[in-house]
Amino acid sequence: MFGATPIDWFAQFPLLSIIIIVAWQWLPFATLILLTSLQSLDGEQKEAAEMDGAGLVARFWHLTLPHMARAITVVILIQTIFLLSVYAEILVTTNGGPGYASTNLPFLIYRTALLGYDVGGASAGGVIAIVLANIVALFVMRAVGKNLDR
Numbered sequence: 001m002f003g004a005t006p007i008d009w010f011a012q013f014p015l016l017s018i019i020i021i022v023a024w025q026w027l028p029f030a031t032l033i034l035l036t037s038l039q040s041l042d043g044e045q046k047e048a049a050e051m052d053g054a055g056l057v058a059r060f061w062h063l064t065l066p067h068m069a070r071a072i073t074v075v076i077l078i079q080t081i082f083l084l085s086v087y088a089e090i091l092v093t094t095n096g097g098p099g100y101a102s103t104n105l106p107f108l109i110y111r112t113a114l115l116g117y118d119v120g121g122a123s124a125g126g127v128i129a130i131v132l133a134n135i136v137a138l139f140v141m142r143a144v145g146k147n148l149d150r
Contacts, residue, residue: 014102037071
């Protein structure tokens with residue numbers, strides 16, 4: 001319509017295409033959690049900081065961001081565990097390609113087990129995925145625990 005050549009997103013930019021699809025799918029959920037946390041910030045604290053002469057950046061850095069720390073860590077935990085299970089979007093759109101350009105760990109496990117007939121290798125990949133998810137959950141839960149002590 002505008003005279004420009006069309007872009008085949010899934011062939012030319014496969015990973016960016018998957019990132020856009022997953023972000024479009026899960027960004028509203030993360031935004032809702034962060035917005036709820038932001039709305040629960042006490043207005044009197046903001047007014048007191050403003051009357052004490054704190055600038056916009058100082059109020060954000062010392063008041064808003066620490067208040068939202070728990071919500072941010074929860075969003076990171078949920079999104080990381082979800083991203084370790086993104087499979088259908090890759091299978092339907094790019095099939096992991098071209099080559100391995102948009103292949104993640106769950107899709108590699110699928111490719112190894114069902115297409116490569118290597119169930120042992122796929123099982124090892126599954127164990128690696130579980131270990132990675134537990135490591136991420138451990139660090140995030142420690143961060144949440146530190147925030148609960150405050």
